[in-house]
Amino acid sequence: MKALVTGGAGFIGSHLVDHLVEQGLDVVVVDNLSMGDLHNLRQRPEVKVYLEDVCNEKFMQQILQEEQPDYIYFLAAVASVADSIERPAETHMVNHTAVFRMLEYIRRSHLEIKQFLFTSSAAVYGNLPELPKREDSRVDPVSPYAIDKYATERFVLAYGELYDIPTVCVRFFNVYGPRQNPASPYSGVLSILTDCFKQQRPFTLYGDGTQTRDFVYVKDVIQAIWLITTSGVKHEVFNIANGVETSLNDILDTYEDITGRELAINFAAGRLGEVKRSVANIDKLVNLGYQRNWSLKQGLAQYWEGV
Template identity: 50%
Template sequence: MGETTIENSKILITGGAGFIGSNLADALINDNEIVVVDDLSMGKKKNLPQGANLHFIEHSIADYEFMSTLLEAWKFDYIFLLAAVASVADTIVRPAETHIINQDANLNILETIRIKKLPVKKILFSSSAAVYGNNPELPKKETSPIDPLSPYAVDKFATERFVIDYGRLYDIPTVATRFFNVYGPKQNPKSPYSGVLSLVLESIINGQTFTVFGDGEQTRDFVHVEDVVRALTVLASHSEALHDVYNVGTGVETSLNTVIRLFEEIEHKNLTVSLANARVGDIRESYCDNNKLMSMESWPMLSVKDGLINYVQYTK
């Protein structure tokens, strides 16, 4: 199949000023009208593309009446549910408060669409590889055992089920995606929610010491945000992607030590590393089986090396 596009559509992106949401807005802005709702607790307005097609609203998605009115007024074709409190640690400190954003707000959106019978071509919910927890089965398949270990992961999995089952019960076209370790342009290393790659890059550029917890041999499936955006548009536009969950990752596991070595090669610099004890609850190895996504539409994903080169160029 050829490259998939979405055109002449009204699109809602919750959390659209954040890292993944703003990259998605960049990709869709030319051919569509986009509404971004973001409370800017993590996102930045400057991340968003400029233009008449972009409507930015600074507001919490937890405001049920506001969101219902918006959904009814716009009758969106596509809805991307990306807004979340993305810090696992934050959800452990504030479980009830973060639950309102990470689950209840999304449920309220589904309820409005159900009650008002709003026409929608596809609702996509962004879940996380965190739902798999520490289960040792590798690679992680969509059918692998689920073992959420934090309020963040519990809310992600519960919302996945709501999204998929609302879809089936009330004939709403829905899909959920489990993102693995996303990196790339607009990721903010200053944020406590940031991925490890942005922290390594910041350390090497600024000559700071980087702390490795454990031996550095822990592995992750690092997926460039360009590929995540492509996955979202593929799943949004393929009618056969329905009432189901899809892993979004490269299917390749890369150790932290490999990432450090690649950054050193790209930057022609050595990184000063200090070692600390492994963190309790940290997952040792993780990578995905992405065959289900690739069966929808296959494309060559960026290798970690090429993705890191792209990321370094953007950062500079």
Template identity: 50%
Template structure:
């Protein structure tokens, strides 16, 4: 049994990860201010193995006391303002959460010489920007288009450099368009697939920003959880960054058709101008994580949507 800290653990990815960790008899502490996550995402999890703090990761005094007193084996940094649009509207406020709060955690570990087995920092495919060279490899050019992407890349670099300089085992993941159960369709930060699902269920109109031909690597959350655990638990993997996706692509228009087929009803769609900062084409080269920790995604868009719909 190991002890985990998961920041942002009441969110979509965090709650799915925690479900698996607790099922394997691990002890988990969650820090989440519930600005994006929902406590009900954790309600089905054995609370004998789960401790929840409704706190912001920018509460540095609280975070230091927690980290020093609990002596965690693993730290998973999922706490973030996950909205690109919000980072454009409020760049400094999101910066404090998306970068500064993570640096504080690395610094607390360094200053107190905490014996952490691994820190995993969740980054994003947004760091690659709109460079037309595809698929995106970890060595591809970094061209962030928004404050969100800048903060994600900077947090990666801090994780890697702190790790090497102070011998802290760190690793970072670049997630590609994750979807699945517990994603909140009413949140302005929500992934597009949960919004499509919600529109279909409730007979609402769905707005496509642009022509719908955006290429994406939609990744089912169970595959993401699998990748995170492999990177955390493989001891000699450290000071490196890994794409987490499926390695395949689908357009938004194709996703809409797949959803309609899976649910047996038509989606009311309108098209609007594309949004500032949105990326046109993105998908992952996952050969690095596949070769390093034998990660193999189990879900394509059809099987992933089926699993997602079944759990709603």
């Protein structure tokens, strides 16, 4: 069995590659290292890496023909709302067009695949008040990033149904864990926080810390993806989250306990257009057999241990 992982040198992608290899699959990675890092991938005979852009249509078609993957995991993305607002045309190419073209190629060339999994985001829910977010909750994608993710989801599911391609979509909530890059101001808050604790430098808190998120440890994310693959489910959307709402203030307290260090905090105005509260309903995943292995405390403790 063979899997193609786009974005496989990235934070979540590289953990998925590790898991797929453990499960005995050969893995083909396509990554242009715009967000990813080769250090995230150990050299292994089972893993072939192509340093290419998923927007290179000819190359992607060639890879599909040559490699004939059984599973396709589309994780390549420009995963920043802010970036999508600054460069909507460029990010649209990666977050939408590259996926659409791949689906279209699969359709035209009648490629036989076992599963095509597209990774979407909680961003599609936007700022609507209903909580927790269920997969059938109303959506309100407002940024180019969220609109691309939602539109692509629709194409992925419609292509699945119309042309009998086994497709599935997942919506990531706030994923954290080893290998998440803290370097950009739009990096995940837990990677930034971890770096602050490690370097003993102050953390900038946007707003009053009462904003909430649903943080999910990357190992649970991989478990969820693998469950979705092995269950053979198709033409469905799944939230991937912990199902627990946690405020930033609670995170700060918990993380201080874990590290035994005190954090200096700079307070700044809340980010514009930011979601105040976020939490997922994960019943759909649980009904598939998902059992959360990592509470926030356990995940943070393991993350910190590896730092």
